[in-house]
Amino acid sequence: MTISGTVNAILRFNVDRDPERLALKYRAMRKSPLGFLRGTNHLFCETAPDSPLFRTVPAVWSCGDLHIENFGSYKGDNRLVYFDINDFDDSALAPCTWDVLRFMTSVHAAAESLGFDCDAASGLCDGFLAAYIGALQEGKARWVERATSQGMVLKLLEELTQRKRRAFLDSRTLSHGKKRTLRTDTGKALPVTREERKKVAAFLARFATRQPNPDFFALIDAARRVAGTGSLGTERFVLLVEGNGSPDENYLLDLKLASPSPLARRFAALQPPWKSEAERVAWVQRQMQAIAPALLQPVEMEGRPCVLKELQPSGDKVELDQWDGKLGRLQDLMTTMGEITAWDHLRGSGRRGAAIADELMDFGEDNTWPAPLAALARECAAQTRRQWDEFCAGYDGGRFGIRS
Secondary structure, three states: OEOOHHHHHHHHHOOOOOHHHHHHHHHHHHHOHHHHHHHOHHHHHHHOOOOHHHOOOOEEEEOOOOOOOOEEEEEEOOOOEEEEEOOOOOOEEEEHHHHHHHHHHHHHHHHHHHOOOHHHHHHHHHHHHHHHHHHHHHOOOOOEOOOOOOHHHHHHHHHHHHOOHHHHHHHHEEEEOOEEEEOOOOOOEEEOOHHHHHHHHHHHHHHHOOOOOHHHHOEEEEEEEOOOOOOOOOOEEEEEEOOOOOOOOOEEEEEEEOOOOHHHHHOHHHOOOOOOHHHHHHHHHHHHOOOOEOOOEEEEEOOEEEEEEEOOOOOOOOOHHHHOOOHHHHHHHHHHHHHHHHHHHHHOOOOOOOOOHHHHHHHHHOOOOHHHHHHHHHHHHHHHHHHHHHHHHHEEOOEEOOEO
16 A cells, blocks of 8 residues: 555645645646646656756756647736746746757647547657747747737737726726735635735835835735646735726736746756846746746745745636637647747747757757657656556545555
């Protein structure tokens, strides 16, 4: 009677997390292989094979946790709308093949829950890979604009462009005359304790004194944020602040603990020194994205590194299940995501140890690596499925017991 090695690794990694949100994470991981892959990047970094595909290729600034659901639309600090990679918690300097491998693994892992077969998954991966290679060969970092986007991405960008601040606030808060409070009944936030609110208020008060407009950051309400899968259970808050005036010019902020990157641990020899994990996350995001979200910056709360930024709604992601059996919709999406991945890699080229753009362009011309990498993605997807089966066998209502 033993707990499997997979379950043990998961329990060890999540040992210090908030139990309430950790239970939500485990339930999300149990739903599908993709949900499991999203929640166990640490396991992927530990168990993906040691391949020559990682040893003699250009190093890039990497998202570190690239998968099919880690792209989304957002308003940049210039208030324009962009579609890009949107999660950099596990970012690191890594072989350029790593992000590509993890993304293609996620496509195979998504096949069952999204309703397409293995051959279709391989075809979608081929499309992603071709777009990535083509963008590398061009050597120019572009970005996705509403005028040039298509299909599911265009729909998403149009919806965000048309959304008003008041409608977004109404979806996350309750109005009481001229005052708002955060909602904790929608599954996106949970109440804070008195101690947590006191801690957050003290942090924000100190932070505000160093800002040009301190009144903007006057705290109105705080809650524990529920978002993503991999980070569920880590210390994370949504903050309702005064902004440019109550009630409809209030702002929502995201304050999140920055944890060590498992990808940085795997490729430790490549990493430059950082002042903090929060500096790493914010710096890499600013390098890779065409325009970063508003207010993005590293901060400290009670001596712990955190990342602060304007809240970006979790709903601003492509609804993958809306492909409606029309594979062309997903193929167009793969092309867009492949190009974005290459553009983000190119944008960080030559910075703090990353390969220069010329090296990436030459790598794009090399035809010896795409087929082996696609085969490795299928192998990693099969391994993910086996690990998911072990996880599900040990799962018991959000807890883990002994299994035979």
